[in-house]
Amino acid sequence: MSKSCLPEMPIIRPPSEWRSLLVRITRGCKWDLCRFCGIYPHFGEPGFSVRTVADIKNDINLLKQQHPGAETAFFGDADPLQAGVDTFVEIAEYLRKLIPVKRLTCYARASTIRKLKEDAIKNLARAGLNRVHIGLESGDIKILRFHRKGQTPEMIREITDWLKKTGIEISFYVLLGLGGSNHWHDHIHETAKLINETGPEFIRIRRLWLYEKDAVLSGPESPLLKEIRNGSFQPQTPEGCVVELRYLIEKLDNLSTFVICDHVNNYVQVSGNVREDKEDMLKTIDSFLALPENEREAHYRAVDSSL
Numbered sequence: 001m002s003k004s005c006l007p008e009m010p011i012i013r014p015p016s017e018w019r020s021l022l023v024r025i026t027r028g029c030k031w032d033l034c035r036f037c038g039i040y041p042h043f044g045e046p047g048f049s050v051r052t053v054a055d056i057k058n059d060i061n062l063l064k065q066q067h068p069g070a071e072t073a074f075f076g077d078a079d080p081l082q083a084g085v086d087t088f089v090e091i092a093e094y095l096r097k098l099i100p101v102k103r104l105t106c107y108a109r110a111s112t113i114r115k116l117k118e119d120a121i122k123n124l125a126r127a128g129l130n131r132v133h134i135g136l137e138s139g140d141i142k143i144l145r146f147h148r149k150g151q152t153p154e155m156i157r158e159i160t161d162w163l164k165k166t167g168i169e170i171s172f173y174v175l176l177g178l179g180g181s182n183h184w185h186d187h188i189h190e191t192a193k194l195i196n197e198t199g200p201e202f203i204r205i206r207r208l209w210l211y212e213k214d215a216v217l218s219g220p221e222s223p224l225l226k227e228i229r230n231g232s233f234q235p236q237t238p239e240g241c242v243v244e245l246r247y248l249i250e251k252l253d254n255l256s257t258f259v260i261c262d263h264v265n266n267y268v269q270v271s272g273n274v275r276e277d278k279e280d281m282l283k284t285i286d287s288f289l290a291l292p293e294n295e296r297e298a299h300y301r302a303v304d305s306s307l
Helices: 053-066 085-098 110-126 141-146 153-166 184-198 224-229 238-251 274-289 293-302
Strands: 021-024 072-076 103-107 131-137 169-176 202-207 258-260 271-273
Touching: 021 053, 021 085, 053 085, 072 085, 085 103, 085 110, 110 131, 110 153, 131 153, 131 184, 141 184, 153 169, 153 184, 169 184, 169 238, 184 238, 202 238, 238 274, 238 293, 258 274, 271 274, 274 293
Parallel strands: 021 072, 072 103, 103 131, 131 169, 169 202, 202 258
Antiparallel strands: 258 271
């Protein structure tokens, strides 16, 4: 049987990886329990699986032909380290031998990294993994438990220490609105505290967005919608999300961390190094909040609410 002439693509990737070679190591999310998510089933991925090394290497061969000048690469889907360290290392070394990329990144669950232990992280770094994109989501243990995230702040502290020792960059994702309108203060306060303690290279801001059934995609909706309907979760308001963003940036210490709202569904787009640009980012948010209410409401309605 002849091999496909098209590489298999990950379902999603970070916006920062838009120029990267996209290599699919695993399909879907093995955890797939987070109330706020459900993205892989929604987009038609029936479950979790690990692709064969032969198929992945064939994809890399195709990518080399199609993008000979590529300088970065990204491994997906949600948690490609679930393929196992040996498999991940073999594929990473094959990629770097064939295509001398300057940066190799992947998504990773904190719980998976913790199970691998520190020595395995050193092996990943030696194989050329430069950065991991991790869903921090929140630093509040109660919120993490409610959303069934499967990680704790202590776990985050432990793995960031391992990653920093090996030189692998850390890119955390924070979800505005994850605490709802009732628990937003604890959500942001504890998140800022955890960021200050761990000092990641990047903080990427997202707004909570839930997937509903539609005419195009027949996959299931986000589990959190059930909690909203039964009243156990009170959604955050658009303005509340902007206030959360301001409070988060205000509470960050004198870090070299780069904060970026690199998604179109953020209501206010700010970015910068916390140490150098904190005041400018706060001024941008304050300027928006000072607009007349009708202008702010019109802006909220106009912002794209999508993946």
